[in-house]
Amino acid sequence: MTYNLFIYLIITIVAITAVMARKMLISAIMLAVASIALSLLMFKFSAPWAALFELSVCAGLITVLFISAVSLVKKEDMALKESRAKFTILPLISGAVFIFMAIFLMPYFESLSGFTRNPEIQPKVGEIIWKFRSADLLGQITILAAAVFVVKSVFYKRSEQ
């Protein structure tokens, strides 16, 4: 319980920092930190595969993508004049919302957990993916193929030049 609470606090604080940060680069790095914390949580929930993926894809690949995009549009950091006030009040608002949720949503979550229904069998991850969720494999292939052509179509002018 304490471990979970600790991780959640880290993720919350990191997320707030990512939103509040003045520089986009810091936001991107904060996001990576949040991903790492989340993967630690997943280890705790005994979901090692998910944690590995989270670590490699979210903390790795996505951060790289973000940082390269940020470096392309770097000067916008200065150009975009945004009011800071809405971000500076975020911690306060988050606190208020947290209290609100603890009062109003907690009972709802408690009542939801009353309806838990455990499955009879508990197959292994590989088994699940191959036997029960083979459709997802097709989905993954589809979405990866889509991603390839998306990038190809969006950057079409550039690849020609």
Place this chain on the structure above:
Amino acid sequence: MTINLIAVLLPFICALLIILISDKTKYLKELLSIGVLLTSFIAAALGLAYSSGGIQTSLNLEWLGEISALALKADILSSFLLAAISMFSLAVAIYSFSIDKKGSSKWFYFNILMTQSLASGAVLSDSLLTMLFFWEGMLVFLYTFIALSSDSHEAKNTALKAFLINGATDLLMMVGIIITASLSGTFNMSAISNSKLTLIGWGTAGYTLLLIGAVSKAGAFPFHTWIPDAALNSSASFMSYVPAAIDKLLGIYFLARISIYLYQLSSSMQIVLMALGSITIIVAVMMAFVQQDYKKLLSYHAVSQTGYMILGIGTLNPIGIAGGLFHMINHATYKSCLFMTAGSVERQTGTSNIEKLGGLFNKMPVTAVCFVIAAAAISGIAPLNGFFSKELIYKGTLETGYVWFFVAAELGSFLTLASFLKLGHSVFFGKTPSYLENTKEAPFSTLFPMIAFAAICLAFGFGAYWPIENLIKPSISQIGVNTASELTGFHLDYLFAISIAVILLAIGNHLLGFHLAGNKASKASDHIHHAPLLSWLYDIAEKKFFDIYEMGMRFVKYSAGWIFSIDRFFDKITDDIPSGAFNLTSEKISAIHNGSYSLYMAISLIGAIIYLILAGGLK
């Protein structure tokens, strides 16, 4: 049933075939259509023979479960109407063979065939829903029929006018059908007729809406205004087919069905019906009397005669109903014939303005004789068919005890005869203008249907006993009218005397007008046209002040302004209030309220939360 279905399905298939035939082929489309319509007519006539022989057939295709069934039933009334419709389709198809002014002949025959198919389906339907399907289908082809009958912009406008008027009333009728069905629990007309509905509570609304649909189809006041416009802007073939024949047949058929078969009417509704009939007679015949265009004059008469039929059915006694139905078939015959003469005259002389016509009797003798017979029939001159049906209607009206409606009908009769005297005199008699010296008789294909109709006028007049005994009586006794009393016969009673008096008065009036207008027959109506008060009424009527469509358009124009301002108001609300709410929360947030995207996102999220609360997700 199969034999009746031929009249529905064969024209439909042929219509689809006609689209495929190239525009360049000569006579192929015409001959194909005439052949198909001839087959349909023979089939329908055989069907009529079967059902008058007591064989009542029906067809049920249950395909919507409890909601409805595709139910067709051929009782005597339906078979009779089916035969009549097929006859008019055939006649008009033959007539139009050598008429050029009918638009593209491909689309003309396509429309005729589609109308024949759908109208046949409508009269055969036993389920209100099936009938509605055919009825609404006809609406589409009414539009294309008018719109394609001429290249002009006016034709498209008139088509739109006809479409909107009939579309609006059909919509009302649809609501009426829904009410009727929910009151009785079924769409099936035979089932409803077993326990007739009464005019209590919702029943009144249901019947009134159905009534609007029926009389609007028949072209009664105030839904008639597209007919005179169509007379000017579309072809004589169209006029002799749809407004003169098919619409009357269907409208009056449905009126008879609802008023006698489905509903048990009250005496107050009887007055409403009779008043509607009388008003239609008077208003339309007044307008007809002063027209200077051959076809437009006829088109107002087509409206006026509808009034007689409604009056007849509105009497709710056997004599009146028989008269109404008999008048329906008679009117279709002679009015079709009259429109055909108009088309022939227009074809041969190039104009339909009666001021420019004259003395055509010698040039076009057959057309003229047909005109005289049909005109005598419509005016109710003694031994022709119009006389007998009108006499039945008068008798029925007098039997109800409301003398005023009888007087109105007689006044209508007087003006009808007067206007036909004027029309006939100025077109076929008098001096022949020099530019008409070379006019020739119309070709045989146009004369044949005219002669046939004139012959029917004579036959149904001299032998009025036969159609009344064999067609009208069985039809109405099958839909539940007691026909014990004698319906026909030539009586030398007071009605005959009155009719003679009316004829003499009309002739006198014509001679007076002729004299006052300086011996110009086409101006013989001027002494009434320019009478004080009447001239003012005529003026504003000519400006379409009373036209329900124009009224609607005026209303739409004003209300559009209103709706626009309401729309602006809501626009302001959707634009300003969400941002206004944000303003209240914090001025800072409003400053960063960055245009459209954020607003979209915020609204979406707020909507999501509201939905979840509504769905009880957060309980």
Place this chain on the structure above:
Amino acid sequence: MTTELLSYSIIPLLAALAIPFFGRRSFKLTEILSNVTLLAGLGNLMFIIFNPSNKLHNYETFSFDGFTILMLFTIYLVALSIVFFSTFFKVGDFNKNAFYPLIMISVSAMSSMVLSVDFFSLYIFMEALAVTSFALIACEEKKSGIEAAIKYLLLTFPASALILIGLAIMLFANGSLYFDISMQNASPAVFSALAFIVLGFAIKAGLFPFHFWTPDAYQGAPATVSAYLAGIVTKVSGMYAIIKICTLLKVMGPASFKISSPLMLIGVATLIFGSIAALAQKDFKRMLAFSSISQMGYIVAGAATLNPIGILGAILHLFNHATFKTSLFLNSAAIEKSAGTTNMKKLSGLEKNMPVTSWTSVIAIFSTAGLPPLSGFWSKLLIILALWVAAPKPYAILALIFSIVTLAYFMLLQKNVFFGKPKEELKEVKEASVYMLIPVIVMCLIIVVSGIFFPFVFEFFEKTL
């Protein structure tokens, strides 16, 4: 997944992967390959549907329901029309080497979505579909396309999150995400999950308070892509799932009205809002977009009655919407190509120049407005009947009234664009080429034929649904 029909999703995927290799040789081959793949699929589907032996055996040999097969048919039909149309529609600065593969991948994703038997595969294929649509919208080098794509991405992202939350609830409340298992124990938690999932798909379908991205996406996208999006993509990605869930809710008893009644409210609000907003539009494509929103309202309202008739009406209206909206959008594309604009203020009197386009528009418009005997009439009739029977009466009346408003704004459109006096600068406008007219004419034929032979259509669904 329904394995018998799996090839319908795998073959386009393989074709998409093969296209870059063909495209390097000759561009023609790409076009031919895409057209042939889709045509073959469509031919197969038509064989399945119209095979007389199936009818003889009363469709008992069908191992899948009519809804699935109809959706597959619609997907292939619309995609083939679009691909065929764009083969001859050479406008704009396109990357066609990516355009065709993207279309093929989205066809594959849509087919997989239709064939899914659990909520999670529904979700993942929906995402794949969404990703391809973002790219399709932005495949032209235009500012408006980028703007539309970004808005589409960001504004529909909450849908993904909501669906995933719903899935998370479903996961512990049921232990499984399969449709049939999910429905076996209807605990309040399952209803919560369904509420979230329905809400997510409502955003994807562009229903009333969540519709903001729809007009932007349709207006900003290239002409053929907007026809594709409006005709099928957004319908499958949002509406299919909603109807599917409604068919599942149908068997869950009275408690399901907790979900369906707010959904019905949304549907009616959408149909009202869409028609009212469409009245004020100045742009051809934007008006079509709002009309599309309004028709979505009809479908949702019909499905949310949970009445067999209403659900059938919704399914048929989905199909009819695909036919008439595709033809209208393709017509708008033809006009954009010929006249150079879709602004209705600049267009007038095109009927003389483009008669076929004008008349096909009339047919599509009449079907949208629900005039008999066109196919749109029947589906709307079924929906309104279902609303009358199984919903508060005012809903049915509103649906009826706003179907007249539909006719009104489309008449306005027809009048502004095709009728009226031709403008001087539009004198030289030419009719679209015959090949570009073929898809539209085929769609119109389907509208007319399926309207006239509606009893057979009805019988098919009665037996197979």
Place this chain on the structure above:
Amino acid sequence: MTLTSTFSLDWLFAALIIFIGAYCMVLTRNLIKQLIGLEIISKGVMIAIISSGAMSGNTNLAQAIIITVILVEAVIVATGLALLVKGYRLNENIDVKKLDNLRG
């Protein structure tokens, strides 16, 4: 407050993180920040999924789902960034507020 498992706590924080992400997506003008908000929301959703998997003793199914969700998320972010870069090349800015040419 005695909790039988960490379920309610997990979901409470998941909700909070989702709120932070949504706040970011509604209020910021910077497109990159929009995408970061999107990422934060997905983090919250993933917490919810893994927690419900653990709750019902169905962690493996949850894992399988999370793997796919991560993939999808990566593709969506990649698409978003690609569109952003292309938009930057055409518009010379990444301001959401200036994306308002489509209206009417």
